[in-house]
Amino acid sequence: MIFGGKGTIGLDIGSSYLKVVQLKEKKAGYELELFDMLPLPPELIVEGSIIDSLRLVESIKELLKKARVRAKNAAIGIAGHASVIIRRISLPEMSEEELSESIKFEAEQYVPFDVEDVNIDFQILGPKEEPGQMDVMLVAVKKDIINEYTAVVKEAGLNPVVVDVNAFALGNMYEINYEIEPDKNVALVNIGASTINLNVLKGGMSVFTRDSSIGSSTQTEVLQKEFNISYENAERLKKGEAVEGVSEEDVQAVLISASEEIVGEITRSLDYFRSTTLQEEVHEIVLSGGGALIKDFPALLAERMGVEVKIAEPFRNISIPSKFDTTYIEDVGCMAAVAVGLAIRRLGDR
Numbered sequence: 001m002i003f004g005g006k007g008t009i010g011l012d013i014g015s016s017y018l019k020v021v022q023l024k025e026k027k028a029g030y031e032l033e034l035f036d037m038l039p040l041p042p043e044l045i046v047e048g049s050i051i052d053s054l055r056l057v058e059s060i061k062e063l064l065k066k067a068r069v070r071a072k073n074a075a076i077g078i079a080g081h082a083s084v085i086i087r088r089i090s091l092p093e094m095s096e097e098e099l100s101e102s103i104k105f106e107a108e109q110y111v112p113f114d115v116e117d118v119n120i121d122f123q124i125l126g127p128k129e130e131p132g133q134m135d136v137m138l139v140a141v142k143k144d145i146i147n148e149y150t151a152v153v154k155e156a157g158l159n160p161v162v163v164d165v166n167a168f169a170l171g172n173m174y175e176i177n178y179e180i181e182p183d184k185n186v187a188l189v190n191i192g193a194s195t196i197n198l199n200v201l202k203g204g205m206s207v208f209t210r211d212s213s214i215g216s217s218t219q220t221e222v223l224q225k226e227f228n229i230s231y232e233n234a235e236r237l238k239k240g241e242a243v244e245g246v247s248e249e250d251v252q253a254v255l256i257s258a259s260e261e262i263v264g265e266i267t268r269s270l271d272y273f274r275s276t277t278l279q280e281e282v283h284e285i286v287l288s289g290g291g292a293l294i295k296d297f298p299a300l301l302a303e304r305m306g307v308e309v310k311i312a313e314p315f316r317n318i319s320i321p322s323k324f325d326t327t328y329i330e331d332v333g334c335m336a337a338v339a340v341g342l343a344i345r346r347l348g349d350r
């Protein structure tokens, strides 16, 4: 770590909040070194594309300053939209080395773009029932989108050492915080402002992922229209704060009906998971992202899905020094799920 500064941060570049997390690896596990967030104006990142890179760079710099980040290395994440393809495929059994050599060729039929335009990664999930076959998780991310995000991060003075996929970062967050039960299917659902990341774990192993281009900004927009108020005021209402001329009951009613669309999307994604896995059930939903903080939303989802819904605690197994405001971490911790997952990635990780 001669040029690395002090460690690696997890930087989650969301469309409505930047989040930064840094962890220290100790003998007994992880310790929190730093956690902070910064709201972004809604027009900087649209559908996963960076629209105003200058202002985004400024915002990242502002967050780094506010959080007193001294690290120079950053692990960042990218969401699905149209730029990330994740597929579970079946291939003849071979070693990891062999697959490294042939993955580009194998990927060609699953990736709807030129394979030269994507970065490809994979994970061997294990043997299949049919002899001689194995299950592989194939990940292809468009180089364009990687370049777009790494350019901004570099411009902000950081060294982007890892580019992960948000859904997998969620899986890493889960792994360090929760006991893995071999027979349990857990759906990690991260509701951001404009994306829902889904990662279904079977015995701790990712078996299905899907990103949807809908998120908690749906509720913001409905509130804005319904009460004819600004974006800022709609955001206040979502957080349970009062806004003049709007009654709390009306807000609750509007929020619930706006939430149906999100519940519907999660239902469809999980139905799709079932249809691709011979009707395997999801036993538990672990909810994260800012969308999980909307009052009554977790209960609504639990009722509709008939499945237990828990709010993610990304810092559950991370020791928190006394200088941190634990109430803040309890209140908004679930928004840090992706950032925590990114923060445990290291330079040299695949």
Ligand SMILES: Nc1ncnc2c1ncn2[C@@H]1O[C@H](COP(=O)(O)OP(=O)(O)OP(=O)(O)O)[C@@H](O)[C@H]1O
Binding pocket: 013, 014, 015, 016, 017, 018, 191, 192, 193, 194, 195, 196, 215, 216, 217, 220, 235, 238, 239, 240, 288, 289, 290, 291, 293, 294, 295, 335
């Ligand atoms: N305390 C809160 N109560 C309710 N909603 C909240 C709260 N804090 C944030 N939100 C909502 O959560 C959303 C932001 O969540 P999050 O930070 O996970 O999204 P993001 O990562 O910026 O978006 P994306 O990943 O989709 O690009 C916003 O729509 C915001 O209104």
Ligand SMILES: [Mg+2]
Binding pocket: 012, 013, 014, 015, 192, 193, 289, 338
């Ligand atoms: Mg997000």
